Amino acid sequence: MTTPPHRPDDVTPGGDPEFHHDDFEAVPPAPRDEERRAAHLAHLVELLGEEVAVASEEVSTGVELDVHVFAPTPENPWVTLVTCGMSDHPMPVPGTEGTELLELLIALPPGWPGLDPVDADLLEDERNYWPMRLLKEIALIPSSYDAYLGWGHSLTSEDGEPYADGVPFTGAMIGPPYSLPPAIMEVATPSGTVRVLAVLPLTPEELDLKVSVADGGTILLDRFWEAGIGAVLDPQRQSVAERDRGRP
Secondary structure, three states: OOOOOEEEEEEOOOOOEEEOOOOOOOOOOOOOOHHHHHHHHHHHHHHHOOEEEEEEOOOOOOOOOEEEEEOOOOOOOOEEEEEEOHHHOOEEOOOOOOEEEEEEEEEEOOOOOOEOOEOOOHHHOHHHHHHHHHHHHHHOHHHHHOOOOOOOOEEEOHHHOOOOOOOOOOEEEEEOOOOOOHHHHEEEEOOEEEEEEEEEEEOHHHHHHHHHOOOHHHHHHHHHHHHOOOOEOOOOOOOOOOOOOOOO
């Protein structure tokens, strides 16, 4: 497998190292850890309720990735998509000999077309399917490139274009799953603790803030918290990148 090159002179204006995922090489999927997957799913069911669907990759690269779909409940009134299988590839933690296990989620408003209720025909429309696609594409990065992906990392869409027609987001950041039960963030399994973090879509202005100033990710997360923006996707929300709060 090809590792995405990390060139020391390639850093964002904010000072973060910049990785280039431009040397993709397809590899056979890692072995499935069925015990870990079962523990992960049991943890999710306890917190989110019974799953209503599983979306599996027909052709997998790096890992055999599934996405579990959970319908809204009175306790968690949104549609929640959570990966399962990303953690079959332990991520190498930069600067250490250790590895980390990660899964990702994204939450959607109730009634999201194609997912509440599940309707495969509606998911043919990219305006409905793009959150699922984004979650899958990001979840496959570590196993496809033997790379590390974690809290505060940001990603840009292909060519910097919106993820679908009418969508204001051109990037995403990995961060805390605000609005969901805090216990969802750590899963004890027979083969180690799995972290579960959220994919947080970003507007072009937010992505620019993230990479242009030191601690841009922390600034964004603080502003999300202040604005009540959580892990639940809101395509109509206002950007938090305005600079009128006495911060960079």
